Amino acid sequence: xxxxxxxxxxxxxxxxxxxxxxxxxxxxxxxxxxxxxxxxxxxxxxxxxxxxxxxxxxxxxxxxxxxxxxxxxxxxxxxxxxxxxxxxxxxxxxxxxxxxxxxxxxxxxxxxxxxxxxxxxxxxxxxxxxxxxxxxxxxxxxxxxxxxxxxxxxxxxxxxxxxxxxxxxxxxxxxxxxxxxxxxxxxxxxxxxxxxxxxxxxxxxxxxxxxxxxxxxxxxxxxxxxxxxxxxxxxxxxxxxxxxxxxxxxxxxxxxxxxxxxxxxxxxxxxx
Numbered sequence: 001x002x003x004x005x006x007x008x009x010x011x012x013x014x015x016x017x018x019x020x021x022x023x024x025x026x027x028x029x030x031x032x033x034x035x036x037x038x039x040x041x042x043x044x045x046x047x048x049x050x051x052x053x054x055x056x057x058x059x060x061x062x063x064x065x066x067x068x069x070x071x072x073x074x075x076x077x078x079x080x081x082x083x084x085x086x087x088x089x090x091x092x093x094x095x096x097x098x099x100x101x102x103x104x105x106x107x108x109x110x111x112x113x114x115x116x117x118x119x120x121x122x123x124x125x126x127x128x129x130x131x132x133x134x135x136x137x138x139x140x141x142x143x144x145x146x147x148x149x150x151x152x153x154x155x156x157x158x159x160x161x162x163x164x165x166x167x168x169x170x171x172x173x174x175x176x177x178x179x180x181x182x183x184x185x186x187x188x189x190x191x192x193x194x195x196x197x198x199x200x201x202x203x204x205x206x207x208x209x210x211x212x213x214x215x216x217x218x219x220x221x222x223x224x225x226x227x228x229x230x231x232x233x234x235x236x237x238x239x240x241x242x243x244x245x246x247x248x249x250x251x252x253x254x255x256x257x258x259x260x261x262x263x264x265x266x267x268x269x270x271x272x
Contacts, residue, residue, distance in 0.1 A: 003029065004044040006053060013057050024066055028056045031070050073119065078128070080119045081150045085143035089121040092259045093182050093233065096266055097125050099257060100180050100231045103268070104130055107177070107229070114138065115168050115181035115218060120148030120161065122180055127157035136174060138166035169221050178229035179222050183214045212238050216245050223249060223271050230271070236263035 001009075010025030018024045026037045032053045033039070059069050067073040067088045073080050075089040076097065082088055100122075103109065110132060114123045117137035127133055139145050145163050152161050164171050169179070215234055219242075222230045234242060239256055246254050252270040259265035 001050055002045050002047055003040050006048060006050050007040065007044075009050075010053065010057050013061055017061055017063055024060065025057070027066065028060065028069070029053055032056065075119075075121050076125045078125065078155060080121055080124070081147055081154065082119055083143065083147050085141070086147045087118045087144075089119055092265055093121060095257065095259060096180065096182065096231060096233055097122055099266075099268060100126065100178070101129055103178060103229055103231070104133065109177045109229075110134060111174065111176045112136075112178045112180060113169060113172055113176045115179060116144075116183050117148045117163065118144050118182070120151040122182065123148075123161045124151050124155050124157055126180075127160040128155060131160070133160060135161045136164055136172050136176065137161055138164050138169065138172060140165065140167050168218060169225065176227060178231065179218070179227055180231045181218055182233040183218060212241055212245075215242060219246065219249060219269065222269075223251070226271075228271055230269040231266070232269075233266040234264070236265065239264040239267075242267060 006029055007022070007025050010029060011022040014021035014024055026040055029048075030037050030040060032050075033048065056069055060066060065088055067082050068084050071081060071083065073082045073088050075091075076094050080089060100112075104112070104126070111134050112126070114135055114137040117123060117139045120137065123135045123137045127135060137148065139148070142165070145165060148163055152158050152163070166172060212234070215232060215238070218232065219230065236259075243254070243256075246269065250272060252272045254270075255268045256264055257266050257268070
C-alpha cells in the first residue's frame with residue numbers, strides 16, 4: 001500500500017472519533033515511519049508496510065488518546081513523556097503557567113510548590129523559564145511521580161525540581177512563596193468523553209461529589225501555612241462557589257481568568 005492510500009484508509013477509520021481524522025492519521029503514520037508529516041507528502045507514492053499502523057489506528061478508533069499511543073504530549077515549548085495513569089497536559093494549563101510566571105517575575109519569587117505534578121508539565125516549564133527557581137512538586141500517586149521524573153531528567157532540571165509523594169502539601173515542610181496546582185475539579189457524576197473517562201486516571205479528574213472540594217481544601221491549607229500566593233485551575237462552573245468560599249475564608253484578593261474559549265478556568269489568590 002502506498003503512503004497516500006494508507007492515509008486515506010486511516011483517516012476514513014478515524015472519522016467518527018477524531019475532530020481532525022486526516023491530521024491524526026498523518027501523525028500516526030509519521031510516528032510509525034519515524035518521519036515528519038512533510039515526508040508523507042513528498043513520498044506519498046512510496047509503498048509501506050502498514051501492519052503496525054493498523055494496530056495504532058485500531059487503538060485510536062477505540063478512543064484511546066493519541067498521546068498515550070505515542071507516549072508523548074506536546075505542551076508549551078516542549079514534548080513531555082506520558083503514560084496511561086497520568087493526566088495528559090492540556091493547552092489551558094499554558095495560560096496558568098504564563099500567569100504564574102508574571103507573579104514570579106514581579107515578586108522575585110525563588111521557591112514554589114506544585115500540588116499534583118502529573119507529567120511535571122508546570123514545574124518543568126517554569127524551571128526552564130526561571131533557572132534560579134526551586135520547586136517542590138507533590139503527587140499522591142506513584143505513576144505521575146515516575147513520569148514526572150522522566151521529564152525532569154529529559155530537560156535537565158533535576159537541580160531545580162524536587163518530587164515528593166504527598167497528599168497536597170502534607171509532606172512539604174519547607175517555606176515556599178507560591179503554590180500552583182491543576183487539581184482534580186470535576187464532579188463525580190459529570191458526563192465525560194470516552195477518551196477521557198475510559199483512559200485517563202480518575203484520581204486526576206474527579207475532585208469530589210460536587211467537584212470543588214479539593215480546591216477548597218487547597219485554599220484552606222495554603223492560607224494556614226501563611227503562603228502569599230495560590231494559582232489554580234478550576235472548572236468552568238466553579239467561579240461562584242469559589243468566590244463565596246474565599247469571602248468566608250478571607251483573602252487579600254482573588255482574580256479569575258478565562259481560557260481560550262472564554263470559559264472561567266482558574267483563579268489567582270493573594271492572601272492577607
